[in-house]
Amino acid sequence: MAEVRVVDLRLAVPVALGWVTTVILVGVPEAQVVAVPVLWAFAAGAVALTLRFRVLGVVALALVIAALCATAVALQAPSRAPAVLVEASASGGRVPVVVRATSVITPDARSWQGVVVSANDAPMDVPVIIFGGAPDRRTDIGTTLTATVRLEATDAGDHSAFILFPDDAAEAIRDPPWYLEWANHLRRGFLAAASSLPGQGGDLLAGLAIGDTTAVDQSLGAAMKASSLTHLTAVSGANCAIVIGLVLLAGAAIGLPRGARVAISLLVLVGFVILVTPEPSVLRAAMMAAIVLVLLALGRPVRGLPVLSLAVFALLLVDPWLSRTYGFALSVLATAGLLLLASPLAERLAAWMPRPIAFGIAVPTAAQLACQPVIVLLDPTLPTYGVVANILAAPAAPLATVVGLAACLILPVVPPVGAALCSLAWVPAAWIAAVAGFFAGMPGARLPWIGGPVGVGALIAVSGGVVLLILARGTTRRVTALVLALGMVAYGSSVVTTRVVELLGRPAGWQVAACDIGQGDAVLFRSGAETALVDTGPDPARLGACLDDLGVERLDLLVLTHFDHDHVGGADRVIGKVDRVLVGPSGEPSDDELVQRFEAAGARIDHASRGLTGLLGSWRWTVLWPPGGSGRAVEPGNPASIVTSFEPVGDCPAGCLSALMLGDLGEDSQRRLVPLGSLPHPDIVGVAHHGSADQYPETYSRLGATIGVIGVGADNGYGHPTSEALGMLAxxxxxxxxxxxxxxxxxxxxxxxxxxxxWTAKSPEDAAPPGDDGTQR
Known part of the structure; x- marks a missing residue:
């Protein structure tokens, strides 16, 4: 008789409800005041009913956990919004702050993380992210720095409460405390030793062993992401299990009693977390390991899903804002997938292949099934070779982790032995890097998928179908297999029919899109889940067709460079679908009426002038024109076009492009803009005024952009783009x-x-402008 697997969900379901409650309340702060007493009232009632109806026990537990999570949010929320920071953020003023670094800061870091410990001498403990202001030397975790900053409040659910923009480089005023410095010393030595080894294996080794990815460049990071191997540099459960397992075995070998082995293991676990830094995946893994150690000390049985549930609950109480971080969600889902799916899948596969191979396939498959519906929110594509890449990399990962960690610990004590271990660990690290590079370079490494909630729902349905296929028996399994097969045929048909060449040819990771909307401009910028649009073109229908084609349903930012019809005529298509709108000087009553329509539909309106800045995913956008203050006035229209730069400042494992959009800025205004300085050297320039002759040549020579995008209609009657403008760009x-x-x-x-x-919708031959060979770079 086949073994029947029973999954204990008595704690998992209540904790899941607590997680959902936390996600909602950290994102909707105004609901906290009502939610806490209401949840406690329901919880008290459910507990009372449980005394008579024991079947309600799980319901009572769920409500108690939800109430505890809500209480944790309500108690911690005020400390994240001290008055001095809130006031500075609202006023746009600058404030001196003291920050304790919670991430390593390299001199070229575009952003870094920290905790504000004081502002205007007021003590606090507020998590922040800082853009720019990196000191001119490597600065370790725990270092205390000071800077004068401008602040912006983040969205309520973000893990960082504020974004800081320092005026100058932050100044270190205090070294890390001793309980952090020992780990900094180990990390520095190991990173230096690993980085001295050849090729990408040396760059990757520190990430595999201790989670330090500062040596991983954009090329390697992009390859790891494309091949679904990024998780190997996120220290998690496997690393903790290896470390604690070795400690327990060593303790048993020398005859230590159980209590002593557990106590030593807990101390080692704390040190391990400090060494590899407390990222969400590390916290989840360490909390689970600590719970397992306590259960072992008490002689209680250990069951995976309840341990995971208890760890999640404990972490949500300590830091409710973890609930909305992708790292935490992916770590929990991957672990749940392994606990629930890996063993059944391995058992099924073992009927056709040796058990070790079956297990090697089952582990990455289970993790990917659990995580992919969340990953698709960040990147609406599917990794074609992810499971195969993980199967090939899996045997090397533990070797790189164990030997690399040993090298990290031994290097300061016996440098020659540590160096030898680094060289040994380099071999599996180089193998993993080679696997990543090979599969990232394979054709069709990412398959297109539907973006947004529809795509998530579809992928959940597919993952659920695969899970049912694994766990079900008899008729249910046959029906599920049939449905999945039909779904695969339908998906394959959609890919190989009318748009196969276009969908597979399009870069899945596009970041800038110029819509074909006729004579006008409409350029999209996409970073992760956030999207901006610069101008709307003249026609709502054509703009709508472009947005629908690219799966854009809502805009985080809309820049209306000026109010000419070929830049705002399509605005009707996005009114009510925009969070923030930047506008320049208005010249006609109709301009003000358009702005009022956006505002009435819920958009935040900002009148743009030089210096205004903000974030869009991994980009920082900055307005470079028109000038503000009391300087010489700029007439509305083309001379006052908003000039916006998009510069990468966040974590861009696949690379981030930079861009400068010039609107319809003419020669005179360009002459005034260039001497102001701070012109970037972007990858992309949005050529001014559709390539008219009204240009300042030095603008383009100073920018030195790789690509110049011209939004222009065929047979436009203006002669755009002109030979003069094309000559300047050449x-x-x-x-x-x-x-x-x-x-x-x-x-x-x-x-x-x-x-x-x-990538262009028309063939390169058709796309090549006069005098250009059509080469795409």
């Missing part, structure tokens, strides 16, 4: 792509995370 070394001959234009980082990849 002299600056800028390759031109234009919507009249190329159609829709998608621009992405190159395959290695560097360079620029351009």
């Amino acid at each position: 002299a600056a070394g800028t390759t031109v792509v234009r919507t009249d001959t190329a159609g829709l234009i998608l621009i992405a980082p190159g395959p290695d995370g560097r360079g620029v990849e351009v």
